[in-house]
Amino acid sequence: MPTYDERLRELEEQLRHDDPGFAEAMSGGVPRPPREYRRRNAWLWLLVGLAALGAGIGAANGLLIAAGLVVSGAAAHLFDPQRGRPQGRDVPGAR
Template sequence: MPQSEDEHLVDLAARLEREDPRFARALRSGRPARPREYRRTGAWWGLALGVAVLGSGIALSQGLLIAGGLVLVGMAAQLVDPDPTRPGHRGTGPR
């Protein structure tokens, strides 16, 4: 027996609540909030930390700090722009 439209909506709301509770609360209250996919605050903090570690490694001439800073910057840069296949994106990505 096919489900009714109301049951589909209830299932969708429950899944949204599980995946991103902050966004679901914002929808209920009528105040807009960015979905989890568009929140990049942690990535920017990681990028800043990586640049700081890289700069201190260069200033102190410590290869381990330089390598760690480069790794952190690379990881954070990937998190800032995780979807290289979107239209208008410069660069090559998987096809």
């Protein structure tokens, strides 16, 4: 029966193998939030889309309004934390 320390070392080695970036950040004491919660690009695209929408309304340009709506809608999709995951699975590798 492995001891508690041995089991922790095995888990640490498995983590370093599975996700080296996260393991490195944890050893440094400043882990990054999971990708599902990083939304910098989503906010940037939403801002660009709303700016294009506002400019289109101000200039009475239908094409610019449509482009602003499309970009804003695509940016809103980036806020979904479940995007990119297979349907019906919350945990990768779960069956």
